[in-house]
Amino acid sequence: xxxxxxxxxxxxxxxxxxxxxxxxxxxxxxxxxxxxxxxxxxxxxxxxxxxxxxxxxxxxxxxxxxxxxxxxxxxxxxxxxxxxxxxxxxxxxxxxxxxxxxxxxxxxxxxxxxxxxxxxxx
Numbered sequence: 001x002x003x004x005x006x007x008x009x010x011x012x013x014x015x016x017x018x019x020x021x022x023x024x025x026x027x028x029x030x031x032x033x034x035x036x037x038x039x040x041x042x043x044x045x046x047x048x049x050x051x052x053x054x055x056x057x058x059x060x061x062x063x064x065x066x067x068x069x070x071x072x073x074x075x076x077x078x079x080x081x082x083x084x085x086x087x088x089x090x091x092x093x094x095x096x097x098x099x100x101x102x103x104x105x106x107x108x109x110x111x112x113x114x115x116x117x118x119x120x121x122x
Contacts, residue, residue, distance in 0.1 A: 001073070002070070002073050005066050005069050005070055005073070006070070008062065008066050009063065009066035009067065009070060012059050012060075012062040012063040012066060013063055015059045016056060016059045016060055016063055019052055019055055019056040019059065020056060022052060023052050023053070023056070
């Protein structure tokens with residue numbers, strides 16, 4: 001549904017831009033009086049401005065409606081839940097109490113290179 005609204009939104013935006021660029025300014029009517037050819041168009045000298053302005057207004061309303069629709073859809077989206085957020089551990093991890101480093105022989109590693117490490121008392 002959101003993709004369809006996006007397509008209408010982009011088409012309406014591009015169409016509004018095109019129609020605004022096609023329209024003549026207020027000073028363009030003076031050029032028609034001196035033979036620029038605007039009066040010989042398909043819609044006539046005043047009909048083209050009326051058609052283009054109405055089409056622009058309709059497409060602007062479509063653009064406004066799709067903007068509101070996209071805003072509504074984006075505000076009511078559920079937040080994505082990742083794998084780690086939805087995972088509940090089965091058991092609690094064991095707490096470490098005063099862990100001391102032990103080497104491969106099972107002796108406490110004191111970090112002194114010259115002295116021999118003591119064994120862990122039982």
